[in-house]
Amino acid sequence: xxxxxxxxxxxxxxxxxxxxxxxxxxxxxxxxxxxxxxxxxxxxxxxxxxxxxxxxxxxxxxxxxxxxxxxxxxxxxxxxxxxxxxxxxxxxxxxxxxxxxxxxxxxxxxxxxxxxxxxxxxxxxxxxxxxxxxxxxxxxxxxxxxxxxxxxxxxxxxxxxxxxxxxxxxxxxxxxxxxxxxxxxxxxxxxxxxxxxxxxxxxxxxxxxxxxxxxxxxxxxxxxxxxxxxxxxxxxxxxxxxxxxxxxxxxxxxxxxxxxxxxxxxxxxxxxxxxxxxxxxxxxxxxxxxxxxxxxxxxxxxxxxxxxxxxxxxxxxxxxxxxxxxxxxxxxxxxxxxxxxxxxxxxxxxxxxxxxxxxxxxxxxxxxxxxxxxxxxxxxxxxxxxxxxxxxxxxxxxxxxxxxxxxxxxxxxxxxxxxxxxxxxxxxxxxxxxxxxxxxxxxxxxxxxxxxxxxxxxxxxxxxxxxxxxxxxxxxxxxxxxxxxxxxxxxxx
Ligand code: SF4
Ligand code: SF4
Numbered sequence: 426x427x428x429x430x431x432x433x434x435x436x437x438x439x440x441x442x443x444x445x446x447x448x449x450x451x452x453x454x455x456x457x458x459x460x461x462x463x464x465x466x467x468x469x470x471x472x473x474x475x476x477x478x479x480x481x482x483x484x485x486x487x488x489x490x491x492x493x494x495x496x497x498x499x500x501x502x503x504x505x506x507x508x509x510x511x512x513x514x515x516x517x518x519x520x521x522x523x524x525x526x527x528x529x530x531x532x533x534x535x536x537x538x539x540x541x542x543x544x545x546x547x548x549x550x551x552x553x554x555x556x557x558x559x560x561x562x563x564x565x566x567x568x569x570x571x572x573x574x575x576x577x578x579x580x581x582x583x584x585x586x587x588x589x590x591x592x593x594x595x596x597x598x599x600x601x602x603x604x605x606x607x608x609x610x611x612x613x614x615x616x617x618x619x620x621x622x623x624x625x626x627x628x629x630x631x632x633x634x635x636x637x638x639x640x641x642x643x644x645x646x647x648x649x650x651x652x653x654x655x656x657x658x659x660x661x662x663x664x665x666x667x668x669x670x671x672x673x674x675x676x677x678x679x680x681x682x683x684x685x686x687x688x689x690x691x692x693x694x695x696x697x698x699x700x701x702x703x704x705x706x707x708x709x710x711x712x713x714x715x716x717x718x719x720x721x722x723x724x725x726x727x728x729x730x731x732x733x734x735x736x737x738x739x740x741x742x743x744x745x746x747x748x749x750x751x752x753x754x755x756x757x758x759x760x761x762x763x764x765x766x767x768x769x770x771x772x773x774x775x776x777x778x779x780x781x782x783x784x785x786x787x788x789x790x791x792x793x794x795x796x797x798x799x800x801x802x803x804x805x806x807x808x809x810x811x812x813x814x815x816x817x818x819x820x821x822x823x824x825x826x827x828x829x830x831x832x833x834x835x836x837x838x839x840x841x842x843x844x845x846x847x848x849x850x851x852x853x854x855x856x857x858x859x860x861x862x863x864x865x866x867x868x869x870x871x872x873x874x875x876x877x878x879x880x881x882x883x884x885x886x887x888x889x890x891x892x893x894x895x896x897x898x899x900x901x902x903x904x905x906x907x908x909x910x911x912x913x914x915x916x917x918x
Contacts, residue, residue, distance in 0.1 A: 767808075
């Protein structure tokens with residue numbers, strides 16, 4: 426019996442046990458003062474759909490997970506980058522794991538409040554996109570006081586310059602982000618006490634197979650605890666003897682980023698990658714994972730160039746026995762889908778929804794579900810861009826409330842900037858970033874979200890002076906605000 430089949434049976438049993446055991450009724454839960462729990466019906470609906478059954482907490486990431494980001498920041502997961510829980514090398518890893526910032530985030534989650542940097546999950550849950558929400562990803566494994574999963578984003582060394590990427594993630598792209606890399610062999614040594622407890626470790630780049638420190642960490646992991654499921658997110662360009670030798674030593678899972686099966690389009694998007702090489706390598710990785718019984722995935726990033734390719738990629742991933750997962754591209758704005766006018770989004774939706782996708786194997790079934798969720802996402806974007814109500818659980822606002830919040834926020838911002846000699850350029854950057862991020866949308870809802878962020882954090886972002894970076898931050902806030910709020914008038918329209 427394959428490892429994958431055993432895991433699926435195990436997951437099914439776990440789900441049944443957890444469903445029978447049930448969870449405390451959120452309606453009767455006692456919450457601490459000052460927290461803003463999600464609505465009880467939403468928690469109940471989410472719990473019903475959790476792949477591993479209902480759970481007591483909305484998310485287990487801060488109880489089981491450490492994520493090491495570029496620059497030394499330690500966070501609970503990649504969707505909550507605002508809430509930095511510690512920094513390497515200023516703090517050592519054990520002190521971070523046991524520290525007060527982690528404990529505070531755990532308290533928020535214990536109180537069903539996803540407001541401490543977890544807005545991405547909160548918005549997806551509020552839009553009832555339960556499959557897209559990331560919090561159920563950490564339901565696996567019982568807590569035991571140690572991190573069970575670690576994710577590594579230590580270095581942006583890369584051989585590609587994809588048009589959907591930026592200089593933060595690839596050394597091949599020129600930009601004005603200054604990047605110092607604090608990670609070194611001492612970091613690998615500090616991982617030692619954690620490694621015997623780890624179940625999973627995920628490695629991102631840049632391109633992971635080009636990052637020397639990763640080989641040090643993989644050596645440690647495969648020698649101390651060869652059972653760790655190590656996942657590498659690769660662009661598929663590197664498969665040499667060193668990589669083949671490494672993969673034989675551990676239990677590696679592989680995700681390959683593939684955006685098109687059309688060679689020309691692929692090479693335009695994945696600049697510097699050779700389509701034929703990537704295809705050959707991808708098949709080799711798929712076969713390696715099949716034989717080792719490990720996970721194999723294909724990760725397309727839907728954008729304005731490959732919208733119509735996505736059904737074909739989904740079908741092909743299933744043929745290789747792989748799972749397909751769709752990335753969400755927020756920037757560059759001129760390539761993103763989320764900010765397209767509704768007729769264009771509907772056009773992509775209608776062409777894709779006509780695709781007949783197979784659902785014979787478990788991988789194909791999962792892929793079909795992910796594909797349908799992506800279609801739902803297209804519809805949600807189209808609806809948001811038309812200012813149609815998407816979810817009845819969003820907070821409805823009157824125009825007066827919104828205008829008052831906006832006026833007060835701008836007053837606060839101007840007041841806080843009054844002593845700064847460059848206040849005019851900071852205000853100019855603030856307005857520029859909002860309108861660049863907004864595109865066809867009305868950006869005013871964003872003030873509801875901005876109003877909740879400490880003003881010094883916003884000023885610090887503006888003071889980077891980096892237009893792309895600030896626009897990206899504004900786009901995320903805008904996206905967040907649309908998941909949380911709607912105009913009251915639209916309910917009656
Ligand atoms: S709720 Fe979402 S954003 Fe927050 S820690 Fe969990 S997975 Fe991360
Ligand atoms: S392969 Fe990945 S990290 Fe490298 S440029 Fe492309 S998207 Fe960026």
